[in-house]
Amino acid sequence: MDIVLKTENLKTFYVLESMGEKKVVQAVNGVDLNIPRNEIFGIAGESGCGKSTLLKALLASLEPPLQLIDGKLLYLVDGEYLDVFSLSDDKIKELRWSYISYIPQGSMHVLNPVKKIKETFFEFLESHTKRKDRSEYLNLANEHLKELGLPSRVLDVYPHQLSGGMRQRTVIALATLLRPRVILADEPTTALDVVAQRAVIQLLKRIQKEFQNTIIMVTHDMGIHAQVTTRMAIMYAGKIVEEGPTDELFAKPIHPYTKHLIQSLPKIGDKEPREGIPGSPPSLVSPPPGCAFHPRCPYAFERCKVESPEFVKINQNHRVACFLAD
Numbered sequence: 571m572d573i574v575l576k577t578e579n580l581k582t583f584y585v586l587e588s589m590g591e592k593k594v595v596q597a598v599n600g601v602d603l604n605i606p607r608n609e610i611f612g613i614a615g616e617s618g619c620g621k622s623t624l625l626k627a628l629l630a631s632l633e634p635p636l637q638l639i640d641g642k643l644l645y646l647v648d649g650e651y652l653d654v655f656s657l658s659d660d661k662i663k664e665l666r667w668s669y670i671s672y673i674p675q676g677s678m679h680v681l682n683p684v685k686k687i688k689e690t691f692f693e694f695l696e697s698h699t700k701r702k703d704r705s706e707y708l709n710l711a712n713e714h715l716k717e718l719g720l721p722s723r724v725l726d727v728y729p730h731q732l733s734g735g736m737r738q739r740t741v742i743a744l745a746t747l748l749r750p751r752v753i754l755a756d757e758p759t760t761a762l763d764v765v766a767q768r769a770v771i772q773l774l775k776r777i778q779k780e781f782q783n784t785i786i787m788v789t790h791d792m793g794i795h796a797q798v799t800t801r802m803a804i805m806y807a808g809k810i811v812e813e814g815p816t817d818e819l820f821a822k823p824i825h826p827y828t829k830h831l832i833q834s835l836p837k838i839g840d841k842e843p844r845e846g847i848p849g850s851p852p853s854l855v856s857p858p859p860g861c862a863f864h865p866r867c868p869y870a871f872e873r874c875k876v877e878s879p880e881f882v883k884i885n886q887n888h889r890v891a892c893f894l895a896d
């Protein structure tokens with residue numbers, strides 16, 4: 571299995587200071603990930619678990635108050651692993667969009683509301699490519715849209731003239747213009763209706779297949795993960811608690827948190843909405859000691875309150891951080 575992107579004990583915290591008081595939000599707290607090439611990898615977890623912060627870290631986009639505390643981020647570029655945090659800002663900028671690109675959560679803001687979409691595409695190409703003129707840009711944009719099955723008329727309108735779903739697909743087209751090897755997509759389907767969601771999912775699948783690249787998709791929606799991803803990681807309180815092939819996770823979830831997430835999915839025939847997980851994720855300023863899930867876990871015992879569980883390998887592809895998996 572080719573690993574295209576990996577992290578080793580990655581820790582990125584928000585360090586906030588106001589009136590002499592320091593507050594540290596441990597948003598990404600020791601994450602080890604190995605993302606295989608050529609597939610759609612999912613990251614799931616409830617609101618506030620650190621999913622978006624993890625994507626910012628994977629993009630090496632750490633702006634205050636977000637700080638790198640520890641760990642490594644490695645990209646496989648031309649057959650070699652680059653230690654991203656040791657690169658110059660210029661080199662990181664060069665990798666961004668051409669090697670790795672990002673579709674931010676609530677990505678509608680990416681499109682300038684007072685400009686035709688064409689202009690946003692041109693500006694993007696201008697700042698990331700060299701010596702091209704507008705007609706060349708127009709050709710590139712048109713071809714790319716065609717490749718993705720999107721109508722080229724989107725270039726001639728303003729963002730507000732598009733439906734939410736079409737706007738999101740346009741943002742995805744923009745983020746993939748330079749054919750990045752890795753795409754980070756943060757909640758790309760959230761806030762869209764079911765029909766628009768399906769179109770976005772189809773587009774992401776098409777991009778993955780056509781360009782043989784890697785998509786890392788974050789969403790709290792387990793239903794979307796089941797439809798789109800081949801592997802996934804479950805995140806809780808800044809840590810990965812379970813990782814494995816999506817099918818296997820759904821068929822045989824091991825971590826109590828993964829079980830809860832899957833059980834809370836609505837099923838056909840449900841008359842009442844399913845019960846979510848009792849309680850809510852902890853504050854990441856002072857997460858609970860031991861396993862951070864223990865206060866909500868129906869199976870917690872003494873050890874869970876004091877000791878943080880290491881990963882246990884269920885098989886070659888599946889690992890879980892839970893004492894019960896031992």
Ligand SMILES: Nc1ncnc2c1ncn2[C@@H]1O[C@H](COP(=O)(O)OP(=O)(O)OP(=O)(O)O)[C@@H](O)[C@H]1O
Binds near residue numbers: 617619620
């Ligand atoms: N700019 C910031 N400054 C300080 N704390 C932040 C900032 N952004 C996020 N946080 C905190 O970091 C933690 C993780 O947030 P993050 O946005 O990564 O979670 P998430 O899993 O993406 O949630 P959601 O599903 O709601 O998008 C939360 O406790 C959040 O309050």
Ligand SMILES: [Mg+2]
Binds near residue numbers: 622623756
């Ligand atoms: Mg988020």
